[in-house]
Amino acid sequence: MGDSSKVSAVSLAAGARGLHATGSRFQAVTLSTTATSFPKTHDKIENVEDTPFFIDNKFLKSATTEYIDLHDPATNYLVTRVPQNTDAELKAAVESAQRAFPAWRDTSIIHRQQVMFRFVSLIRENWDRLAASITLEQGKTFADAKGDVLRGLQVAEAACGAPEFMKGEVLEVAKDMETRSYREPLGVVAAICPFNFPAMIPLWCIPIATVTGNTLILKPSERDPGAAMILAELCQKAGFPEGVVNVVHGAHRTVDFLLDEPAIKAISFVGSNKAGEYIYTRGSANGKRVQANLGAKNHAAVLPDCNKNQFINSIVGAAFGAAGQRCMALSTLVMVGETKEWLPEVAERAKSLQVNAGFEPNADLGPVITPQSKARIESIIASAEEEGATILLDGRGYKPNGYPNGNWIAPTIITNVTPNMRCYREEIFGPVLVCLNVSTLDEAIELINANEYGNGVAIFTRSGPTAETFRRRIEAGQVGINVPIPVPLPMFSFTGNKRSVAGGGANTFYGRPGVNFYTQLKTVTTLWSAADAISRKADVAMPTHS
Structure with a gap:
């Protein structure tokens, strides 16, 4: 898996500690655009900045020596350099997501819904900024790029209905006995995104994965990660706790890392057949849930x-x-x-x-x-x-x-x-x-x-x-x-079939099927004898907590 064999467990742990210790080892940076200040032309960029990665709600400059040049498709001027994250940085992203998961899992669905409401509002405020990033890096017209954002925004809006989607079921199966089902998050999940929809596909994954209680590692396409970085900033502003959403970069080595990392329980992928069939096979062999939407001939x-x-x-x-x-x-x-x-x-x-x-x-x-x-x-x-x-x-x-x-x-x-x-x-x-x-x-x-x-x-x-x-x-x-x-x-939900779906696997990115992909069912059967009932004083105050 790339150069991971050359990196000792000690150095990986050291890298993770360096990141967690407020970035003493890695330089924190900020994005150069805002909701009101972003590129509006294809002019040459004089001072090209490297794309950061995102861990613990911080943008960080990679320590890598390997970069992927990203050019404006309309001019082929250099726009940014995208890092091939080091193994220590990739491992740190996983550890960040692992640290965040227990508390995020235990956060009430109503609170997670409130975070999602704020996320939706921030996407709307940054709509033009997101579209401009897509136009500059991917090449779409500005109007089409706004549509890219809209179709992802609609998934985030639908995710606000999570309290309904996350309901379980209950049935009295015998006298004083009932069986109840619960939907529980998987843990750390990952998304590997394509170049053709730089906002929509991350937004197929971020809202559904996180509102159901998982923590997420997102790998945008190395060809146009700018929109995903803006979305990461909006996650932080919306109130996602540190580590709930992390963003890493790279090509094949990063993909292999995500497929092989035992802590990652599920993978979502959209892209070509060659890559998707490889991801489905390797990820499934490692015991992960994998959903992969692939090629088409419509x-x-x-x-x-x-x-x-x-x-x-x-x-x-x-x-x-x-x-x-x-x-x-x-x-x-x-x-x-x-x-x-x-x-x-x-x-x-x-x-x-x-x-x-x-x-x-x-x-x-x-x-x-x-x-x-x-x-x-x-x-x-x-x-x-x-x-x-x-x-x-x-x-x-x-x-x-x-x-x-x-x-x-x-x-x-x-x-x-x-x-x-x-x-x-x-x-x-x-x-x-x-x-x-x-x-x-x-x-x-x-x-x-x-x-x-x-x-x-x-x-x-x-x-x-x-x-x-x-x-x-x-x-x-x-x-x-x-x-x-x-x-x-x-x-x-998206419903392709035949070779447009890897391995006949799941293809359930959003909607109720998406919730099913990112959760697992637990059934609990209980017996409470009516004869054991005792009375107590009722609490008559309206609850005020969420």
């Missing part, structure tokens, strides 16, 4: 009777929004019958989208995350040409005025695709729409069900019976009927 079946204009607007937004870097991007069209004749109109609508840096007014989509991502996406587009598909709209080579060095790919549409082509088999994760042609609804269902992924699917039709037939027969976790991206709101 299809839309288009019927001739649909509202044509609504379909075109829906698919253009769902395929190209966020530069296609969503696991729920509607990236694959299945054109039924004569609907294939509509594709030139789809291309014209897509061509009208404004591709620009995220802080620029009227930008509809920004760059992809890295030059390496751009090169991979362009190689898939090239492979489609080589395999006989048609590039109806080609976004390669695009450069907006003023940003010649960004990771740009404009909307691209590939038609006459067949299932054996690379552009269909692989998740592209870019602003590329692939289009296949079939003759009937039955053929569309058969084609979609044959795909290995099962995150989301949509059908566009005006026919209720057609939609219901599709809904019953389709094999996907999230189905939209005239809805392009059918991700459920937090009163439900």
Whole structure:
């Protein structure tokens, strides 16, 4: 596991003591942004600051010598350096969470709810600040970044209903005997987050994990951790005790540490299939609960009777929004019958989208995350040409005025695709729409069900019976009927299936299923004989404590 074998138990403990002793060994720092002062342009940063990590409600400068450079995707200017936390720092985060757990577990659910109320309020106050961090580090347009924050905020708001979610059950099973169930937290849990939703995915984890009484170690993506660091600051301001939320950084070595650390009882992960299947296998082998949402190839079946204009607007937004870097991007069209004749109109609508840096007014989509991502996406587009598909709209080579060095790919549409082509088999994760042609609804269902992924699917039709037939027969976790991206709101939960979920495991990030993931049930059966009852003076005062 990285260089951990070279670090003795003594040095790990010393590192942890150094952190706990008010940072005498590590330098405390503060974030450079506030709710009212944050970047609003893509100008070059003259004095680049390293990203800190977060333990015991303190931001700390890492002692590492290994850093990961993070560049603005619109300019490739350096934004920050992200540390590969040392083994001592990682161990200190675990020990912080362990110290905090007993008291946080015993804190009343009403008090934890009050902390969550304050957390929600602070997210709202820092909404633009969070979105600006996403735009600068991830590349989303500012408007889209605000939506990223909103979908996470909704999970935090729903978590305020924890007193209802945490209720147990009771049943009188015999005379003077009852069995009662309790929901109890697991302990220390961890979250490994992807680059494409820097606020939303941490907010799938922080509220549900902590309001149920767990303590959390969060590892944001090393490509864009800024939003997670702001959320850590808001946790401290909301009143989370020291150690309830900790944030660490790094790449593979940090992931392996979290998977192997015995104190961590559960892992939440969102990301690619290669990483997620590895995390699921290794974490499960170490006895941890693991939930992992992975890749996708989301299809839309288009019927001739649909509202044509609504379909075109829906698919253009769902395929190209966020530069296609969503696991729920509607990236694959299945054109039924004569609907294939509509594709030139789809291309014209897509061509009208404004591709620009995220802080620029009227930008509809920004760059992809890295030059390496751009090169991979362009190689898939090239492979489609080589395999006989048609590039109806080609976004390669695009450069907006003023940003010649960004990771740009404009909307691209590939038609006459067949299932054996690379552009269909692989998740592209870019602003590329692939289009296949079939003759009937039955053929569309058969084609979609044959795909290995099962995150989301949509059908566009005006026919209720057609939609219901599709809904019953389709094999996907999230189905939209005239809805392009059918991700459920937090009163439900994310419900992908097939290879979009590692190992057939849990995929229950929020809602009541999320509470189930982060808690364990305890049943207690008691016998209190009525004959043993004694009377005592009643306490008539209204309780004032929580």
